[in-house]
Amino acid sequence: MYVEMKDIEKHYGDFKASDHVNFGIEKGKLVALLGPSGSGKTTILRMLAGLENPDSGDILINGKRINDIPAAKRDIGFVFQNYALFRYMTVFDNIAFGLEVQKVPKAQIKERVMELIQLTGLSGMEKRYPSQLSGGQRQRVAFARALAPNPQVLLLDEPFAAIDAKVRTELRNWLKDMIHKVGITSIFVTHDQDEAVEVADEIIITNHGRIEQTGTPMEIYKTPETPFVAQFIGKSTVVSHYEQLNGFDSVAGAAQAVIRPEFVRVSKSGRLEQYMSAAEEGTVEEVVFRGNHLELTINIKGISIKAERSLEKDPVSVGEKVQVLIYRLYIFDENRTYLMENSAMQENDVFYI
Known part of the structure; x- marks a missing residue:
């Protein structure tokens, strides 16, 4: 398995956000963390990203334990629910931000950014600012920015939540095709069943900090294993x-x-x-x-x-x-x-x- 969580526990005071969480994800898969509010799915994502630390258990990527590695050095891309774009930066500069922090040579930055602009369908928008973009276009910029440093894992926190229904449906298909084209292992959080079923290769269902069931969308739908999933x-x-x-x-x-x-x-x-x-x-x-x-x-x-x-x-x-x-x-x-x-x-x- 490429991404693994082994016996993870996480508490916030008396609240148990992760209760002996165990799962493994194969390389290149697009996986949905699906569950109701408060089920622990976002906590799992934040611990993978290094924004939270587990109280116990091991997190591994490509066989390497990353619990003690700072978030900035985990080689993980993160797409936030509200895009988190820099308002006073152009599309080009937003996508280039992570590469500039890494002090990548300017010629390489330009080449990589233009490659991603073309890949994400943003050609001709390089000089626009976030306020000049639609919600779907802003989401594509956030996606390109997260991919720019070539991370080994991509995490997405409710990536379609801030987008209207019609564009959301279009972006679901776009995201699935794009991630499979790039070949990056990706995990996204959602509480929307339709979204998980349409987009994900596999679904991990969370409830009260526990993993209820893991499987393909068809397996989850046709053969629910627990009363909660049913x-x-x-x-x-x-x-x-x-x-x-x-x-x-x-x-x-x-x-x-x-x-x-x-x-x-x-x-x-x-x-x-x-x-x-x-x-x-x-x-x-x-x-x-x-x-x-x-x-x-x-x-x-x-x-x-x-x-x-x-x-x-x-x-x-x-x-x-x-x-x-x-x-x-x-x-x-x-x-x-x-x-x-x-x-x-x-x-x-x-x-x-």
Whole structure:
């Protein structure tokens, strides 16, 4: 592994920001630290950068322990959430700053800066100031400045947080392509699931200072290992008394379940063509327009679940009786998550993850 954290602990008074954190990242990977606010992801990033020191444990890059190496000598590039560009410096001078601090010869600085300006799509903007740039352009300058000294690792703290939604989507694709083109090992912090899934090669999910799960976006989404991940990932509805639903038996120790919208099919009354014995009658409680689909809240035997309905299908309205087919759900105990298929549709009830 190229970047490693081994049994890292970090406290702020009585608050445990990192609780025996362990993970490894392969060289050249783009990895997302994903979790809710206060989960410890930014603390991990700051300890890697040398802006915070762990209370115990080891941080290694390329096999070398870096705990005692000052931040300025760790050979790490850092892109801050608010860009942290120098307002009175041009694009060229902002990108060149780190190289000038290292006293790199001017001819080499010019060559490197112009290479990065072209790489990041900033050609023709060399003499502009940050105030003359859009949010996306400022982010590209911050990215180029961090890459200028050829760091061995790039860290990004919520790199898209200060950018409007449309530009954010464009920058996600740009950043992923750029990092793979450059080939630099990169770690970015985010609380946005869509961002992590779209951009990252791997995701590390944090919660209360612990690592809940590590894996590819597909692995994290399809096979959540812990109750927290099952509830945190996706547009999940947590329900009790899932055993009241057709096709699902109670499992000892597993008192709750998670149902995702893609596990549910909603049909207008009398229109369901198969699996009638597995379906439920529900009442539509809420209909919310989400742009490319309708989000429904449906009450089944006192249990409220979320579902989605295509705009191409006949609309449903609040108070309408509908037929609801729940294909599967995740159930969980204190430690593990299980995928349960609707037994009226499948022969096997439970698959361990």
